[in-house]
Amino acid sequence: MPRRSYDQYCAVARALDAVGDRWTLLIVRELLGGSRRYTDLHADLPGVSTDMLASRLKDMERDDLVLRRRLAPPGAAFVYELTPRGHALLPALGALADWGAPALGERRPTDAVRAHWFAVPLLARLAHHFTDGTGGTNAGRVVGVVGIALDEGEFHVTLGADGPAYGDGPAERPDVRLRMDTATCADVAYDRLSLAEGIASGRIAVTLPEGMADGQVTA
Incomplete structure (x- = not known):
């Protein structure tokens, strides 16, 4: 299928030539968490048809957003992963999440949800809470990896x-x-509740490794 284009000499139009089709940015959202098999992508994109997903992935390969590679044995399955150009869409997805947050409201009965869908908007909130610009927490302990359950x-x-x-x-x-x-995670992700407030109120339970005091994540 030939590439569709707005045929406008404009960076926004050029970007939308590549990522403006339905499902493309949601595929990017999924692959920001790491390489995925086709079946995993389909499972975490409820509503997309198999034909549509296959078509979008081919378009994204053509536009240097994703690559397809075979895992080494014994797995030997094919996986999709983002190229550096695809990874560079992370700030754009974060901005879209912030822009769309006021329209989110309460979860509707028909709304699907996956835990990792909150990851993109949470990145900036967690980085702000745990780092001071030098790699340490605001209480002086380095926090490199935060698990969310x-x-x-x-x-x-x-x-x-x-x-x-x-x-x-x-x-x-x-x-x-x-x-x-989920409600608390949404409140933190979309900046309606700070992480410190969630911990202090008991809405967020914290598990720490040995030797780390509670105050080092609540400050």
């Missing part, structure tokens, strides 16, 4: 010199683990 699943956020990133599933050795319900 919801009833719907777990994901983790990595805070490093290259900027925050997230991964799907639990972290092997998180520096701190936060457990909360």
